[in-house]
Amino acid sequence: MQYARKLRKGDKVAIVSLSSGMLGEDFCSHNIEIGVKRLKEYGLKPVFMPNALKGIEYLKEHPKARAEDLKDAFLDDSIAGIICAIGGDDTYRLLPYLMEDAEFIRAIEKNPKLFTGFSDTTINHLMFYKLGLSTYYGPNFICDLGEIAYEMLPYSKKAFESYLEGNECREIVSSEIWYEERQDFSREAVGTDRIAHKEERGFELLQGSEVFQGELLGGCLESFYDVLTTTRYEDEKEVCEKYGLFPSKEEWTGKILFIETCEEKPAPELFEKEIIALKNKGVFEVVNGVLVGKPQDEAYYQEYKDILIRVIDNAKLPVVYNVNFGHATPRCALQYGVVAKVDMRQKKIYLENPRSDKEAG
Numbered sequence: 001m002q003y004a005r006k007l008r009k010g011d012k013v014a015i016v017s018l019s020s021g022m023l024g025e026d027f028c029s030h031n032i033e034i035g036v037k038r039l040k041e042y043g044l045k046p047v048f049m050p051n052a053l054k055g056i057e058y059l060k061e062h063p064k065a066r067a068e069d070l071k072d073a074f075l076d077d078s079i080a081g082i083i084c085a086i087g088g089d090d091t092y093r094l095l096p097y098l099m100e101d102a103e104f105i106r107a108i109e110k111n112p113k114l115f116t117g118f119s120d121t122t123i124n125h126l127m128f129y130k131l132g133l134s135t136y137y138g139p140n141f142i143c144d145l146g147e148i149a150y151e152m153l154p155y156s157k158k159a160f161e162s163y164l165e166g167n168e169c170r171e172i173v174s175s176e177i178w179y180e181e182r183q184d185f186s187r188e189a190v191g192t193d194r195i196a197h198k199e200e201r202g203f204e205l206l207q208g209s210e211v212f213q214g215e216l217l218g219g220c221l222e223s224f225y226d227v228l229t230t231t232r233y234e235d236e237k238e239v240c241e242k243y244g245l246f247p248s249k250e251e252w253t254g255k256i257l258f259i260e261t262c263e264e265k266p267a268p269e270l271f272e273k274e275i276i277a278l279k280n281k282g283v284f285e286v287v288n289g290v291l292v293g294k295p296q297d298e299a300y301y302q303e304y305k306d307i308l309i310r311v312i313d314n315a316k317l318p319v320v321y322n323v324n325f326g327h328a329t330p331r332c333a334l335q336y337g338v339v340a341k342v343d344m345r346q347k348k349i350y351l352e353n354p355r356s357d358k359e360a361g
Contacts, residue, residue: 001337003134003354004081004112006165009043011080014073015141017052018066019088019120021059023142024052030187031146038145038152042164044081049073052085063090067097070124074107080114081163086142087119087220087262092227092236092245095127099243108133114163116140116333118326119262122219123227126245129217129336134354136163137219137258137325138333148190153179155330162333172332172349174202174322179329180297181263194329201322205344206309208318213341214288216334217247218258220326222266225274228281246281253286256340260293260326261304268303275311289318289342291334291349293326320344 007013015035017023023032032053039046049069051059059066073082098104108131115128115135128135139145139160147153152160155175162169179194226232227240240246259278261271278284292308295301308319320342325332334340339352 001134001354002109002112002132003337004114006168007042007044007081007114007163008165010045011043012045012047012076012078013039013081013083014069014076014079015046015048015052015083015085016066016069016073017049017054017059017085018070018094018117018124019084019091020086021054021056023085024055024059027186028142028146030148030190031142034148034190035141035145042161047079060090063093064097067094070094071098071101071104071107074104074111074113077111082113082115083145084115084117084121084124084140086140087117087121089120089226089232091120091123092233092239095123095239095243095245098127105131116163118331119220120223122223123240123245125219125336126227126247127243129247130244134335134337136333136335138163139331143329144331148182148185149193150191153194153330155324155332159331159333168353169333170351170353172323172351174347175199175324175330177330178294178298178324181329203323203344203347203349204305204321206305206319206321207315208289209316210318210344211342212256212289212318213339214254214256215337216258216340217252217255217336218291218334220262221259221271221274222262222264224259225277228277249282249286252283255287256289256291256342257283257287258291258293258323258325258334260328261295261299263296263327265296265299268300268307271300271304272307272311275307279311284312284314284317287317289320291323291325291342292319292321294322294324294328296328298328318342323349
């Protein structure tokens with residue numbers, strides 16, 4: 001596994017739209033202004049890749065254009081990091097243009113870059129994981145850098161700042177505050193705060209040992225379900241199987257699985273199907289533990305817990321619930337392939353420092 005160096009002042013960072021093209025729509029223009037300003041305040045130089053701002057319809061119809069932006073970002077030696085605009089639902093359509101491109105694959109090996117995003121970006125993360133590059137399930141451009149409050153959410157801000165050299169984060173604790181999702185994302189709402197709540201629960205150990213460890217591997221539960229079924233797109237399962245996107249049972253062995261639910265707030269019936277799909281792949285038989293993200297707006301909070309315990313049906317497997325990553329705000333960053341030690345006696349997740357982080361020049 002390759003680990004890209006952290007970002008430094010003066011670095012260029014590419015903004016890519018690999019899923020939805022909404023960054024190019026007028027209703028996101030204020031997010032661009034805010035996000036660019038914040039990146040520049042960190043001393044970073046944002047570069048919008050050629051197709052990133054071409055809008056929803058164009059990018060929906062041209063997955064190759066999205067793929068070209070990602071490839072070009074890797075081929076450009078002056079770019080040190082790549083930030084996804086937002087998620088979506090059809091990133092899998094980029095796979096044929098990338099997984100069969102030897103030049104793209106060589107560029108990843110030659111010049112690994114920091115890559116961050118969540119939601120449908122799970123597909124990109126799984127692709128990079130297969131190609132041997134460690135990436136971050138963490139902040140994206142619209143939702144985090146473009147957050148329309150006057151400041152980034154402090155916990156999420158710390159997560160983004162962990163990408164900067166000298167700010168490495170080696171432990172994750174529960175946020176003291178959680179936020180409801182906004183109802184108004186318009187320019188008129190700029191400067192308004194999200195509805196905030198005091199976190200009453202923190203990380204919850206549902207079952208199993210208080211201490212466990214393993215390399216991190218996971219993503220959005222709905223993305224996994226889409227990869228394993230034909231529920232969203234008829235060809236997604238076939239395409240993903242062709243490129244071996246979903247890790248094999250052997251690859252899951254000894255890992256810590258992290259999963260979280262999307263903004264669609266899946267009903268308990270669907271959530272159960274999604275967990276069963278992972279169980280049928282043998283994942284829960286071989287992982288060392290499971291981290292489950294806080295549901296957005298705490299939707300179906302108790303129902304999800306009950307389903308996890310019942311479907312996994314293995315009281316010895318550690319399951320930690322209500323962790324701050326993914327769609328619920330605020331969010332931390334989880335790095336693929338990094339060893340995490342979960343200590344629920346301290347209610348902390350400790351992250352090992354990858355060797356390449358120390359040695360990267």
